[in-house]
Structures are given as C-alpha cells and as structure tokens.
Amino acid sequence: MKLYSTNNKNLRVSFKEAVFNSMPQDKGLYMPVEIPHLDADFIKNIENFSLPEIAYKVASTLLKDEIPADDLKALIDDAINFEAPAVKLDDKTFVLELFHGPSLAFKDFGARFMSRVMSYFLKDGEQLLDVLVATSGDTGGAVALGFLGVPNTRVTILYPEGKVSPIQELQLTTNGQNIRAIEVKGTFDDCQALVKQAFADDELNANFRLTSANSINISRLIPQTFYYFNTYAQLKRQGLNDVIFSVPSGNFGNIGAGLLAYKLGLPVKQFIAATNINDTVPRFLETGVYETKPSTQTYSNAMDVGAPSNWIRIMDLFDEDVESLKKVVTSYRFNDEETLAGIKEIDEQFDYVACPHTAIAYLAIEKFRQENPEDESAAVFLSTAHACKFPDIFPVDIAAKIEIPEQVTALESKPQHADQLGIDFEGFKNYLLNKA
Incomplete structure (x- = not known):
C-alpha cells in the first residue's frame, strides 16, 4: 500500500511510514494512491461473513502485503473483539451501536486497531514513540485504553477545559502508566492546533518520534470502514439491500471512513453528515464557500469542531468535485433545543x-x-457513544433508564491527574521538552 499527501500527489510512502509520521511535513493528510474495489462476489455474499472476517477482507484488500495474512488476522481478532449491532427500531429504521468497546465509544475501532498496528511495527530498542492526540470527548478515552501499557509508547492527550463530560474526563485522567492528560484552557480546535504545530516543529521532531492518534492518522480511518460493511451484511440478512447512513459528524473522520468504504465498493445510496451548530460543512454544501469558524460548545460535545481536519480527505476522495460529492452526501445541522427534542422523540x-x-x-x-418521501431505503443512524457519558443532558425520567456499565463505576474510585496549559504553542512545546 502506497500513500500520498493531499498537498502533494507525487509523494509516495509506505503504510508503516504513514502510520508513524501521521501527517506529512507539508501539512496535508495521507491518502491511498489506489483504492481497490472489493470483488463483487464478496459484496454479493457479505451476509455470510462475521465482523472479523469482513474486517480482514477489507484490511487485506487495502493494505495488500504490508502485514502478513496470519499476523493481520491475529491483530484484527485482538483489536475488534466486540460487536457492533444494528438494532432494529422499526421495519426501515436501525441504530448502529458502536459503543460496545472498552471506552464506550466508536473510537475504540480506530484506536485499538491503530495501537496494535503501531505495536506490531515497533522494534525492540527503537526510540520511544510519542503519541499526541487532541480530543473533544471520546477520542482521548479510546486512545488511552488502546495504548495503555503498550511497550515503548507514551501518549499525551490534550482536552479542552470544561468541555468534556465528567465520565469522559475520568477516562482521560485516571490511567497513569504511559498515558498523560493535559487540560487546555481553550477549545478543541485550540488543542488540535497545538498538536498540528508540534508535528511541524523541527526541534520537537529532532528530539522525539512523534505520531498522532487523531483521525488524521490513516490507521484510524481504515478500521472504521469495517462497521459500515458489517452493517450492510446485517441488513442483507433481513432482506434489505438499499441503505442510507446518517453519521454524527465533528472532525468528519467517521463519515470519511464511510465514504472510503463507498469507494471500496460498499453499495450505499446516501450518506448524511449530521452536525450540531458547528456547521462548517453544511454551510459549505449550501453556499460553496468553505469557511471555518471557532467551535461553539454544545450538548453533543464530541462534534464541537469548527475546522474539521478530515474534510480535506473527503474532498480528495471526490477529486475536489463538489457536485459529484453532493450526489452522495447531504448535510443537516441541529441546535441543542432540537437535540433534546430528538432524545425525547426516540x-x-x-x-x-x-x-x-x-x-x-x-x-x-x-x-x-x-x-425525500419517495425513498424507501433502510436508514441507519450511528450511535457513537454510550448514553451514560452525558448524565446531565437527559430529563430525569430518561436518565433513570440508563444502565451504568461496570467500567464506568470502577473509574470513579481511581485518582485523577491532569496538567494544565494555555493555548500558546511555546507553552506546549516547553512542556514536551521539559517533561521528557
């Protein structure tokens, strides 16, 4: 598998190099030189395969010979060891539950796969791998649990002060070992900017072996395609062939993975990018003007992103052709009041x-x-996190129905630790250099 930078299509790097470098020096994002089509027989008979079998087929098609077959199968069986059921609500409506992993969020698919890929490629005696990650809520917890105890790695998680839920903060700050958390006095976009600046800084790159665990890392995107194919398999078992996916979208990695699956041959009729009032993409699709803005805090905090990194990848998948993209992707925005009404309606x-x-x-x-009242497709909306992560948002009667998983209860007795920083890059750089 060869990859190029979205800023330089002549660049060629291996999958291993893209995983460890995370982001090219030209500040683009890595994309596959070739997106092969899965064979028609596999798609036609996909309902006969399990999630791990589907995951192996997709990964091996993309990665080719980057990881030997037996090693890749073992890696996937270890990483993707939980289910992603498409729960039927009515004859044409399904909710895809992606919160059955250890951190109770869809990010477990990407984080667990990525951590095991990195561990596989790391050799004894190599320089310590420093993983930097910005989180608006769920990414940090998934990455922390994915990398906890992985030899020769150190993870630094940046999260915005006061803008993650209490349970999310516990998942970031109670790990210890090779995981450290930084509470940033700013927004998620500020955290993400610090991480991106770190990757472009010559002195930090000279001192550390830096990589990212955000969805800018291509090894996060690939495993997220698995559950789109697996959902299609589940629907086919019920006699349904036409499907629409609605994806809660913040940094646009999740829907980016869905569109990668589409390019690999998954027969999806429509993708819906559902956002909160951080609506950079809906505005772009309406006006043709891509204009980022500072993120605004909402009840759906993991989607509070004003400058979504992965939109670059999505445009690249469609060769910058907006009209072609709009045939496949629709986008809507909703505010907090509408969100609460939606919770009650469901x-x-x-x-x-x-x-x-x-x-x-x-x-x-x-x-x-x-x-689109004439459209009879089955509709799948993605459930990206367990409801227990947002206890203050629900009305009392609905909150009473939420079952608290054991892993959450266990977190409450653990000591917390987080360092505090402002949004200036020099402060973050000094932290990394002095805490080495």
Missing part, C-alpha cells in the same frame, strides 16, 4: 435512550425522509 417512539450525538443523527434521518 424515547417516546422506540423506548430507546440515545446520546445527544445519536439523537442528531436520528433527526437528520427524519429530515431526509421529509424531503
């Missing part, structure tokens, strides 16, 4: 408790159906 209609991100994806499905 509870009343289906007796199902949805986190705020999930509720936004549901609302987008309903809006799409209103605008």
Whole structure:
C-alpha cells in the first residue's frame, strides 16, 4: 500500500511510514494512491461473513502485503473483539451501536486497531514513540485504553477545559502508566492546533518520534470502514439491500471512513453528515464557500469542531468535485433545543435512550425522509457513544433508564491527574521538552 499527501500527489510512502509520521511535513493528510474495489462476489455474499472476517477482507484488500495474512488476522481478532449491532427500531429504521468497546465509544475501532498496528511495527530498542492526540470527548478515552501499557509508547492527550463530560474526563485522567492528560484552557480546535504545530516543529521532531492518534492518522480511518460493511451484511440478512447512513459528524473522520468504504465498493445510496451548530460543512454544501469558524460548545460535545481536519480527505476522495460529492452526501445541522427534542422523540417512539450525538443523527434521518418521501431505503443512524457519558443532558425520567456499565463505576474510585496549559504553542512545546 502506497500513500500520498493531499498537498502533494507525487509523494509516495509506505503504510508503516504513514502510520508513524501521521501527517506529512507539508501539512496535508495521507491518502491511498489506489483504492481497490472489493470483488463483487464478496459484496454479493457479505451476509455470510462475521465482523472479523469482513474486517480482514477489507484490511487485506487495502493494505495488500504490508502485514502478513496470519499476523493481520491475529491483530484484527485482538483489536475488534466486540460487536457492533444494528438494532432494529422499526421495519426501515436501525441504530448502529458502536459503543460496545472498552471506552464506550466508536473510537475504540480506530484506536485499538491503530495501537496494535503501531505495536506490531515497533522494534525492540527503537526510540520511544510519542503519541499526541487532541480530543473533544471520546477520542482521548479510546486512545488511552488502546495504548495503555503498550511497550515503548507514551501518549499525551490534550482536552479542552470544561468541555468534556465528567465520565469522559475520568477516562482521560485516571490511567497513569504511559498515558498523560493535559487540560487546555481553550477549545478543541485550540488543542488540535497545538498538536498540528508540534508535528511541524523541527526541534520537537529532532528530539522525539512523534505520531498522532487523531483521525488524521490513516490507521484510524481504515478500521472504521469495517462497521459500515458489517452493517450492510446485517441488513442483507433481513432482506434489505438499499441503505442510507446518517453519521454524527465533528472532525468528519467517521463519515470519511464511510465514504472510503463507498469507494471500496460498499453499495450505499446516501450518506448524511449530521452536525450540531458547528456547521462548517453544511454551510459549505449550501453556499460553496468553505469557511471555518471557532467551535461553539454544545450538548453533543464530541462534534464541537469548527475546522474539521478530515474534510480535506473527503474532498480528495471526490477529486475536489463538489457536485459529484453532493450526489452522495447531504448535510443537516441541529441546535441543542432540537437535540433534546430528538432524545425525547426516540424515547417516546422506540423506548430507546440515545446520546445527544445519536439523537442528531436520528433527526437528520427524519429530515431526509421529509424531503425525500419517495425513498424507501433502510436508514441507519450511528450511535457513537454510550448514553451514560452525558448524565446531565437527559430529563430525569430518561436518565433513570440508563444502565451504568461496570467500567464506568470502577473509574470513579481511581485518582485523577491532569496538567494544565494555555493555548500558546511555546507553552506546549516547553512542556514536551521539559517533561521528557
């Protein structure tokens, strides 16, 4: 597998190099030189395969000979050791539960796969691998658990002060060992900017072996394609062939993975990018003007991103052709008041408790159906996090229905530790150099 930079299509690097470098020096993002099509027989008979079998087929098709077959199978079996059920709410509506991994969020797919890929490629005696990650909520917890105890690695997680939920903060600050957390007096975009500046800094690169665990790392994107194919398999078992996916979207890695799956041959009729009021992409699709803005805090905090990194990849997948993209991707935005109404509606209609991100994806499905009443496709909205992560958002009667997983209860008795920093890069750089 060879990859290029979105800023330089003549560049060629291996998968291993892209994983460890995370982001090219020209500040683009790595993309596959070739996106092969999965063979038609596999797609036609996909309902006969399990999630790990599907994951292996997709990964081996993309990666080719980067990792030997037996090693790749073992890696996937270890990383993807939990289910992603498409729960039926009615004959044409499904919620894809992606929170059955250890951190209770969809980020477990990417973080666990990536950590094991990095561990596989790391050789004894090599320089310590420093993993930098910015999080708006769920990424940090998934990365922390994915890398906890992995030899020869150190993870530094930046998160915005006061803008993650209490459970999310516990997942970031109670790990110890090779995981350290930094509370930044700013927004997620500020955290992300610090990480990006670190990768471009000559002195830091001379002193450390830096890589990222954000969705800018290509090894995060690849495993997220697995559950799109697996969902299609689940629907085919129920006699459904036409599918629409509604994806809660912040940094646009999740829907980017879905669109990569589409380019690999997954037959999806439509993708819906569902956002909160951080609506850079909906505005772009409406006006043709791509204009980022500072992120605004909402109930769906993991989507509070004003400058989504992965939009570059999505445009690249469609060769910068906006009209072609708009045939496949629709986008809607919803505010906090609408989000709460969506949570209540899902509870009343289906007796199902949805986190705020999930509720936004549901609302987008309903809006799409209103605008396209002739479309009879099955609709799948992605549930990206367990509802227990957002206890203060739910009305009392709905909150009472939430079952608290054991791993959350265990966190509450652990000591917390986080360092505090401002948003200036020199402060972050000095922290990295002095805490080495």
